[in-house]
Amino acid sequence: MKLYSYFRSSAAFRVRIALNLKQLNCEIIPVHLVKNGGEQHAPAFQVLSPRGEVPCLVDGDVVLSQSMAILDYLESKFPSPKLTGATYQERARVIELSEMINSGIHPVQNLKVLQKLEKDFFSKDEQKESWARHWIEDGFTAFEKRLEQSSGKFCVGDSISWADIYLVPQVFNAKRYKVNMEKFPKIADIDSRCMQMAEFIKADPMHQVDTPSELKSKP
Ligand SMILES: N[C@@H](CCC(=O)N[C@@H](CS)C(=O)NCC(=O)O)C(=O)O
Incomplete structure (x- = not known):
């Protein structure tokens, strides 16, 4: 492969x-x-x-x-x-959380979107950062709320799933755009647990x- x-x-x-x-x-x-x-x-x-x-x-x-x-x-x-939860209900929750990032947060802070803001709207680096930070915080607010119902050690219960696989790279971006992660304690906790694992x-x-x-x- x-x-x-x-x-x-x-x-x-x-x-x-x-x-x-x-x-x-x-x-x-x-x-x-x-x-x-x-x-x-x-x-x-x-x-x-x-x-x-x-x-x-x-x-x-x-x-x-x-x-x-x-x-x-x-x-x-x-x-x-298995990375999609133990039951069909968990699988749906895993996809819901993954999609919050995949289709909700990530596309609006992607490279080509930030490049378009610069090219057509003359956005400076601080403005592009502020834009990315806004959409990450907006999405993380919802994600954090959902974790109150779904999380254990990881996003959905105590097993690693796609939801963690989507979350950790998004936290990497969030830090790059200076999101204050103290506002998202459950997300920060899961991120640091994952980032202690060799695979991550x-x-x-x-x-x-x-x-x-x-x-x-x-x-
Ligand atoms: N929804 C796609 C997103 C892929 C994507 O946006 N990749 C970015 C890097 S994170 C990219 O290649 N961007 C190229 C560009 O913006 O020109 C996926 O999950 O694979």
Whole structure:
């Protein structure tokens, strides 16, 4: 298997965590989202990922973009450990929480959206940061409320699920945009529990093959 990834991409971080939890070997192929205007715009890459986004997984003839589709593919092909909850009710809760991030928070603070704000509306770095922070805090407020009903040690009960896999990379972005995590104690608690696990540490943006040396730290 091959995963097209970018060290700082929170969507690729999700898939790296799932691959590690399922103990799967996968070749990482870096796609630099910024250098030379962004390698994601290369026509050859867009054959694999039509929206020009990472992650993109290639497994034999199967080529998939969209982290949710990739996680679902891995879940079906490699069912252990199960990452979608123990019951159908838990599975629905896992997807609800994952979607709060996947379709609610992440798209409005994605690179191409921030670049559009700069290009068409002349937004400065502080304005783009403030925009990203607003939407992350808005989404985390709802996520934190839902955790009051669903969480145990992790987002849904005491087992790791996709909800944690979506949450941890979003917290990485939140810190980058200076969100005050003290406002979200349950989220912060689950994030720090996950980030003590080898599978999450190995997937961390600061430990990737394409992490620039000045940012790289040892796992
Ligand atoms: N919903 C997609 C989001 C993928 C996505 O937005 N990836 C970002 C990096 S986190 C990207 O490749 N952006 C390229 C760009 O903005 O030009 C998924 O879950 O895979």
